[in-house]
Amino acid sequence: MDNAFQTALRLILEMDPELLGIVTLSLRVSLTAVVVASIIALPVGAAIALWQFPGRGVVVTILNALMGLPPVVAGLMVYMTLSRAGPLGELGLLFTPTAMVIAQVILILPIVAALSRQIVEELWGEYREQLQSLGVSRLRAIPTLLWDARFSLVTVVLAGFGRASAEVGAVLIVGGNIQGFTRVMTTAIALETNKGNLPLALGLGIILLLLVATVNGVAYVVGEAARRRLG
Amino acid sequence: MNRMETPDIDTTSLLPLELAGVSFRHRGQTLLERLDLRLERNGKTLLMGPNGAGKSLLMRICHGLLRPSTGTVRWTGKGASGDAIRRRQAMVFQRPVMLRRSALANVRYALAVQGVPRGERRSRADEAIERFGLESIAHRPARVLSGGEQQRLALARAWALRPEILFMDEPTSALDPAAMNAVEEAVQTFHAQGTRIVMSSHDLGQARRLADEVIFLVNGRLMERAPVTAFFEQPRSREAAAFIRGDLVW
Numbered sequence: 420m421d422n423a424f425q426t427a428l429r430l431i432l433e434m435d436p437e438l439l440g441i442v443t444l445s446l447r448v449s450l451t452a453v454v455v456a457s458i459i460a461l462p463v464g465a466a467i468a469l470w471q472f473p474g475r476g477v478v479v480t481i482l483n484a485l486m487g488l489p490p491v492v493a494g495l496m497v498y499m500t501l502s503r504a505g506p507l508g509e510l511g512l513l514f515t516p517t518a519m520v521i522a523q524v525i526l527i528l529p530i531v532a533a534l535s536r537q538i539v540e541e542l543w544g545e546y547r548e549q550l551q552s553l554g555v556s557r558l559r560a561i562p563t564l565l566w567d568a569r570f571s572l573v574t575v576v577l578a579g580f581g582r583a584s585a586e587v588g589a590v591l592i593v594g595g596n597i598q599g600f601t602r603v604m605t606t607a608i609a610l611e612t613n614k615g616n617l618p619l620a621l622g623l624g625i626i627l628l629l630l631v632a633t634v635n636g637v638a639y640v641v642g643e644a645a646r647r648r649l650g
Numbered sequence: 651m652n653r654m655e656t657p658d659i660d661t662t663s664l665l666p667l668e669l670a671g672v673s674f675r676h677r678g679q680t681l682l683e684r685l686d687l688r689l690e691r692n693g694k695t696l697l698m699g700p701n702g703a704g705k706s707l708l709m710r711i712c713h714g715l716l717r718p719s720t721g722t723v724r725w726t727g728k729g730a731s732g733d734a735i736r737r738r739q740a741m742v743f744q745r746p747v748m749l750r751r752s753a754l755a756n757v758r759y760a761l762a763v764q765g766v767p768r769g770e771r772r773s774r775a776d777e778a779i780e781r782f783g784l785e786s787i788a789h790r791p792a793r794v795l796s797g798g799e800q801q802r803l804a805l806a807r808a809w810a811l812r813p814e815i816l817f818m819d820e821p822t823s824a825l826d827p828a829a830m831n832a833v834e835e836a837v838q839t840f841h842a843q844g845t846r847i848v849m850s851s852h853d854l855g856q857a858r859r860l861a862d863e864v865i866f867l868v869n870g871r872l873m874e875r876a877p878v879t880a881f882f883e884q885p886r887s888r889e890a891a892a893f894i895r896g897d898l899v900w
Binding site for chain 2: 545546548549550551552553554555559563566567569648649650
């Protein structure tokens with residue numbers, strides 16, 4: 420075990436090309452998924468917070484439930500949609516990084532939408548009368564509220580990123596874990612562990628942990644500083 | 651100081667405002683009871699009454715933030731079209747809500763919402779900031795300002811909008827005497843520009859200093875409406891007399 424740990428550190432310090440490729444692809448897929456999901460989910464979450472409509476309670480409940488959507492199920496859904504016989508089979512996206520992004524977007528979207536709905540709704544409670552008094556329409560209030568909730572929403576987006584970069588099931592099913600093409604950190608860890616190649620698995624695990632810790636640490640520090648400064 | 655627009659009041663005014671048979675019920679409780687009220691174009695009206703009398707509620711109904719359960723609220727002036735009704739009134743709340751941006755940006759935001767062109771937004775915001783002595787804190791984040799500063803900023807924001815009528819819901823109740831003074835001066839500034847003032851307060855001294863007339867509410871009913879001196883010297887209702895003496899009313 421000691422030996423595996425040492426080898427892992429060496430792989431990291433020497434910037435082993437295979438390891439580097441896997442890390443880069445992981446980041447590319449998860450970051451793209453987070454950006455796409457946030458662009459859709461933040462305004463949608465805010466809209467659900469601001470508008471009363473029939474069935475709103477059901478929508479909110481479904482969103483909350485989908486936060487716990489098992490990655491393998493999301494993967495299966497995307498797999499069936501993108502497979503040769505599926506409705507979008509002609510696009511030939513299965514076992515590509517794009518398919519992995521799609522699967523992760525499906526996983527992250529409910530998280531970002533549900534949590535931002537909650538945050539924006541709270542802020543709307545505080546701002547509502549003032550904004551209505553100024554003549555702000557609900558549509559106009561969406562960007563205003565999202566901007567004013569930005570510190571809390573950063574945490575939400577990070578939660579999405581954490582989920583995306585940590586899951587195995589979805590990317591394994593729709594990506595296929597093809598070496599040099601769709602192999603990401605989590606699928607590589609699973610595979611290398613199975614093969615008994617513990618150093619590489621451990622190396623990847625350390626990087627994954629460090630990455631998530633760093634991103635969250637930076638966001639926390641920046642968020643706290645901004646919160647203190649802007650009130 | 652002359653304002654950029656000095657429109658022909660008769661054709662652009664929203665006022666008078668007419669409330670007819672306005673009631674407001676919430677969860678089986680009647681909070682306002684068949685209220686008739688007409689607010690003319692000029693003057694400073696103070697809404698007075700004990701807590702829970704319906705002062706804030708009445709003001710929110712006038713301002714259009716709440717709809718009455720029954721009865722009608724009508725702006726009967728010649729200039730009262732849908733868009734103008736929203737744009738030509740402003741409200742200052744007991745606790746102002748500021749956006750997470752600079753003081754100046756808060757004023758500009760309000761102007762942007764009303765569709766004021768960018769260049770004019772800038773000059774009007776600067777003028778309002780200056781008018782209320784906020785230059786030194788114009789670029790500070792609005793939400794870390796003191797309560798008094800935030801309230802002055804709320805007044806500056808309202809000023810920039812050039813409202814014809816300004817509603818103020820107990821604007822000084824959370825402030826220290828100096829800040830309260832600044833708000834009262836601001837009320838006079840608005841008044842001097844011809845802005846119709848409707849304000850609630852339970853500070854008797856403030857009412858004597860500021861008001862032309864008093865509307866006195868108790869338990870959601872309009873008990874009395876009188877010029878300020880008459881109200882304080884010869885209150886017609888038992889409740890008003892008790893309120894002025896400082897007794898509990900109910």
